Amino acid sequence: MTAPLTPDERRAELADGLAALRARIGAACAAAGRDAAELTLIAVTKTFPASDVRLLAGLGVTEVGENRDQEARPKAAECADLPLTWHFVGRLQTNKARAVAGYADVIHSVDRSRLVRALSDAAARDGRTLRCLVQVSLDPAEAAEGRGGAAPDAAPGLADEIAAADALELGGVMAVAPLGADPRPAFARLAEVAADIRRNHPDARIVSAGMSGDLEQAIACGATHLRVGTALLGGRRAIVR
Numbered sequence: 639m640t641a642p643l644t645p646d647e648r649r650a651e652l653a654d655g656l657a658a659l660r661a662r663i664g665a666a667c668a669a670a671g672r673d674a675a676e677l678t679l680i681a682v683t684k685t686f687p688a689s690d691v692r693l694l695a696g697l698g699v700t701e702v703g704e705n706r707d708q709e710a711r712p713k714a715a716e717c718a719d720l721p722l723t724w725h726f727v728g729r730l731q732t733n734k735a736r737a738v739a740g741y742a743d744v745i746h747s748v749d750r751s752r753l754v755r756a757l758s759d760a761a762a763r764d765g766r767t768l769r770c771l772v773q774v775s776l777d778p779a780e781a782a783e784g785r786g787g788a789a790p791d792a793a794p795g796l797a798d799e800i801a802a803a804d805a806l807e808l809g810g811v812m813a814v815a816p817l818g819a820d821p822r823p824a825f826a827r828l829a830e831v832a833a834d835i836r837r838n839h840p841d842a843r844i845v846s847a848g849m850s851g852d853l854e855q856a857i858a859c860g861a862t863h864l865r866v867g868t869a870l871l872g873g874r875r876a877i878v879r
């Protein structure tokens with residue numbers, strides 16, 4: 639067992655992680671002929687405490703991501719004084735839509751019509767507008783079970799539903815690379831789906847793709863938003879549920 643870090647030590651560790659990550663993103667952008675200013679970094683803070691979110695905000699991070707309502711809700715409440723945009727990136731049950739709509743600004747995981755309706759109703763009741771991304775499954779059909787995401791063919795229709803919903807705004811698309819396969823062709827497929835959706839919805843420019851292990855490939859394929867946990871905050875401990 640190592641002793642827990644003091645807040646100053648943790649701040650220094652996060653500052654180092656952020657500098658290394660920005661250098662990695664810069665190199666990937668240079669290799670892809672892209673401007674790093676086109677990329678938005680979302681710090682995925684799941685399993686890490688609100689104190690880390692506060693330290694990251696002090697280091698200039700403005701976007702944070704979470705994947706479970708039970709954890710995200712109290713964390714967002716503890717950090718309500720900070721100028722942060724909250725991204726919900728995990729699978730979302732319809733019965734959690736109302737809770738998540740109360741603190742999240744962007745929902746990355748919209749993958750079915752029922753969820754579009756639930757989020758729209760919840761946001762309208764709160765007098766809020768939620769930005770929603772269509773989560774696209776890049777898994778082969780037999781592996782897609784339980785991983786979330788709409789089939790690529792279904793994504794444009796879902797995008798139309800989000801765009802037509804009262805309290806929702808269509809932001810674009812999101813995907814997680816397939817397990818155990820080269821992420822590049824999958825992210826290229828996502829770029830095609832995104833371009834297809836932009837034909838009817840030119841403002842839906844977000845392509846949320848790229849995590850700690852595959853952000854270079856995502857940048858090469860046109861990602862606009864990176865969701866990074868481990869490479870910034872360190873390894874996650876197992877969560878006790």
Ligand SMILES: *Cc1c(COP(=O)(O)O)cnc(C)c1O
Nearest residue numbers: 682705727849850865866867868
């Ligand atoms: C946890 C998570 C991430 C971040 O993953 P890392 O590999 O730690 O960077 C990104 N997206 C989603 C949907 C996640 O659940």
